[in-house]
Amino acid sequence: MRRGLRARGSxxxxxxxxxxxxxxxxxxxxVAVFGPMLLPGNPTTMDxxxxxxxxxxxxxxxxxxxxxxxxxxxxxxxxxxLQIALFCVVPAFVIGTMVGMSAGYxxxxxxxxxxxxxxxxxxxxxxxxxxxxxAVLGPGLKNMYIAVAxxxxxxxxxxxxxxxLVVKQTDYVQAARLLGFSxxxxxxxxxxxxxxxxxxxxxxxxxxxxxxxxxxLGWLGLGAQPPLPEWGLIIAxxxxxxxxxxxxxxxxxxAIVLLAVSLSLLGDGLADALRPELGxx
Amino acid sequence: xxxxPLLAVEALDKYFPLxxxxxxxxxxxxxxxxxxxxxxxxxxxxxESFGLVGESGCGKTTLGRLVLGLLPPDGxxxxxxxxxxxxxxxxxxRALRRQMQMxxxxxxxxxxxxxxxGSAIGEPIRLHGIVPPDxxxxxxARLLERVGLPASAASRYPSELSGxxxxxxxxxxxxxxxPKLLVADEAVSGLDVSVRAQVLNLLADLRRDLxxxxxxxxxxxxxxxxxxxxxxxxxxxxxxxxxxxxxxFARPAHPYTRALLASIPRADPxxxxxxxxxxxxxxxxxDPPSGCPFRTRCPSARPLCETPPxxxxxxxxxxxxxxxxTEVVRNGR
Numbered sequence: 001m002r003r004g005l006r007a008r009g010s011x012x013x014x015x016x017x018x019x020x021x022x023x024x025x026x027x028x029x030x031v032a033v034f035g036p037m038l039l040p041g042n043p044t045t046m047d048x049x050x051x052x053x054x055x056x057x058x059x060x061x062x063x064x065x066x067x068x069x070x071x072x073x074x075x076x077x078x079x080x081x082l083q084i085a086l087f088c089v090v091p092a093f094v095i096g097t098m099v100g101m102s103a104g105y106x107x108x109x110x111x112x113x114x115x116x117x118x119x120x121x122x123x124x125x126x127x128x129x130x131x132x133x134x135a136v137l138g139p140g141l142k143n144m145y146i147a148v149a150x151x152x153x154x155x156x157x158x159x160x161x162x163x164x165l166v167v168k169q170t171d172y173v174q175a176a177r178l179l180g181f182s183x184x185x186x187x188x189x190x191x192x193x194x195x196x197x198x199x200x201x202x203x204x205x206x207x208x209x210x211x212x213x214x215x216x217l218g219w220l221g222l223g224a225q226p227p228l229p230e231w232g233l234i235i236a237x238x239x240x241x242x243x244x245x246x247x248x249x250x251x252x253x254x255a256i257v258l259l260a261v262s263l264s265l266l267g268d269g270l271a272d273a274l275r276p277e278l279g280x281x
Numbered sequence: 282x283x284x285x286p287l288l289a290v291e292a293l294d295k296y297f298p299l300x301x302x303x304x305x306x307x308x309x310x311x312x313x314x315x316x317x318x319x320x321x322x323x324x325x326x327x328x329e330s331f332g333l334v335g336e337s338g339c340g341k342t343t344l345g346r347l348v349l350g351l352l353p354p355d356g357x358x359x360x361x362x363x364x365x366x367x368x369x370x371x372x373x374x375r376a377l378r379r380q381m382q383m384x385x386x387x388x389x390x391x392x393x394x395x396x397x398x399g400s401a402i403g404e405p406i407r408l409h410g411i412v413p414p415d416x417x418x419x420x421x422a423r424l425l426e427r428v429g430l431p432a433s434a435a436s437r438y439p440s441e442l443s444g445x446x447x448x449x450x451x452x453x454x455x456x457x458x459x460p461k462l463l464v465a466d467e468a469v470s471g472l473d474v475s476v477r478a479q480v481l482n483l484l485a486d487l488r489r490d491l492x493x494x495x496x497x498x499x500x501x502x503x504x505x506x507x508x509x510x511x512x513x514x515x516x517x518x519x520x521x522x523x524x525x526x527x528x529x530f531a532r533p534a535h536p537y538t539r540a541l542l543a544s545i546p547r548a549d550p551x552x553x554x555x556x557x558x559x560x561x562x563x564x565x566x567x568d569p570p571s572g573c574p575f576r577t578r579c580p581s582a583r584p585l586c587e588t589p590p591x592x593x594x595x596x597x598x599x600x601x602x603x604x605x606x607t608e609v610v611r612n613g614r
Contacts, residue, residue, distance in 0.1 A: 118282070131547060170390045170391065171385040171386075171387060171390045171391035172391055172392055172393040174351060174383070174385070175383065175385065175391060175451075175454065175455075176393075177351065177458075178349060178351065178378055178381070178382060178403040179378070179379070179404075179408075179454075180378045180379050180383070180405070180408070180409065180458075181373045181404075181405075181408065181439060182374075185408075187590055189396075189404075190396070192392055193395045194394070220590075
């Protein structure tokens with residue numbers, strides 16, 4: 001019994017994957033915030049004399065065909081890709097959980113209407129829908145965020161609704177109702193903390209997908225526009241030189257993988273830590 | 282008006298409609314429904330302990346939820362302290378709700394895993410202003426001690442407690458708003474036998490000390506005999522027998538009650554085989570038998586049982602819904 005009491009808030013009792021995930025994400029945020037300030041170079045200045053330079057002390061990740069340091073570009077790119085993860089996930093998360101919550105808790109017409117909307121949105125494959133919307137709105141990161149918000153919320157709505165349907169039936173929610181608590185209090189204090197975990201865990205893997213999406217759209221020319229050092233764009237730039245200068249595409253690719261792993265660890269760790277029955281075995 | 286019952290239920294009906302297919306709906310087939318409560322009437326006096334017994338699926342849990350206002354009835358009247366609670370305004374209902382609380386069957390799902398015991402009990406106290414805000418913690422400690430838990434349990438999470446301890450917390454939470462009526466739905470069925478007796482004794486003590494009125498729902502006749510002064514027997518959504526526990530147990534007037542009593546295992550070898558145990562499953566509540574609902578399983582069913590049986594009044598406030606109630610009592614054990 002006593003051991004469980006210390007569990008909450010104590011760093012030592014965090015699951016290992018959570019510690020690792022949080023640590024890596026903090027590292028990424030530090031890189032994104034301070035990295036560009038510490039680097040002497042500029043990610044967009046061309047230096048044709050030094051093009052296609054292999055990795056060296058002066059250029060740790062080598063240079064691309066226009067002589068720009070790949071390391072500098074990847075570090076600057078972390079700002080863009082973290083921003084993509086954040087701006088794609090947060091609106092979808094907020095809209096989706098709110099829709100799912102009201103659909104699940106109140107049921108009836110609210111449920112029917114919102115779930116038919118979800119069905120419509122799900123009928124299109126995610127990537128196809130996003131690409132179609134971006135193609136209509138015009139290429140660029142802002143339009144990509146809008147497109148993801150339009151399509152991405154449905155998964156959160158479904159997850160939250162399903163969880164609410166379960167939790168709504170539990171005796172502790174019935175008890176809260178009997179004790180005369182208002183719907184708002186029951187939802188916010190007694191239901192939400194028990195259903196948000198699933199959505200939160202999903203959000204971390206969704207962020208990975210969104211980074212891949214951002215990179216893919218960048219590669220297709222629909223997302224970030226050159227000369228922005230977005231990782232997908234850098235990979236696209238290095239694509240023609242991949243046999244001569246594999247470092248141009250390789251290092252930003254590695255960065256994507258590493259960020260994806262960090263987010264996955266964070267998600268796994270959160271899932272372990274926030275499920276009370278699992279987190280404190 | 283001292284004799285006015287705390288809770289009076291009159292002719293209460295509840296049906297759960299079954300989903301019918303779109304085609305059946307368009308073809309004009311009638312909507313099928315489950316009969317969960319049909320013309321149920323009973324009363325519980327102030328401070329009384331009433332037991333509701335029946336097989337699973339007979340509608341005893343539904344009846345509990347109807348009384349508590351967790352489900353809307355389809356007909357009938359529920360009077361709490363003389364007020365018809367099926368017709369009160371939502372605001373007045375909140376105040377009424379406070380006076381009726383429930384102890385749940387499953388001690389694992391009845392407590393929110395993310396809320397500490399102290400706030401689970403303290404939140405309703407604070408919200409309803411039961412005591413001044415600075416005395417809430419003291420009140421929580423007092424309640425915990427009242428149900429036999431250390432005051433230090435307030436800082437624990439439910440996952441740190443055993444089933445019996447959780448059930449005590451559930452009782453303390455129900456008592457936190459100082460209710461008049463406590464509905465316990467199979468409150469001890471989920472507990473180990475050793476813990477069950479402790480929790481039963483706790484409920485009996487609380488009732489005596491706080492003057493609580495108790496509605497105890499159980500399939501366990503032994504528990505009801507121990508705890509309850511009056512008992513109601515449910516079968517397929519109807520109450521087939523009602524009366525003082527001693528009278529019902531000594532002189533059952535409905536063949537179903539007799540069969541239930543006969544099914545209690547007894548440590549008396551000479552008692553074996555005196556009564557026919559209940560055969561078969563209860564009929565579907567979607568499509569209950571006409572007339573007496575029990576006639577399909579009744580060992581003494583006769584042609585008359587195809588007509589609805591009357592409520593036969595017996596001495597001492599005891600009644601049974603059977604054409605042959607007086608005969609059953611006479612031929613009893």
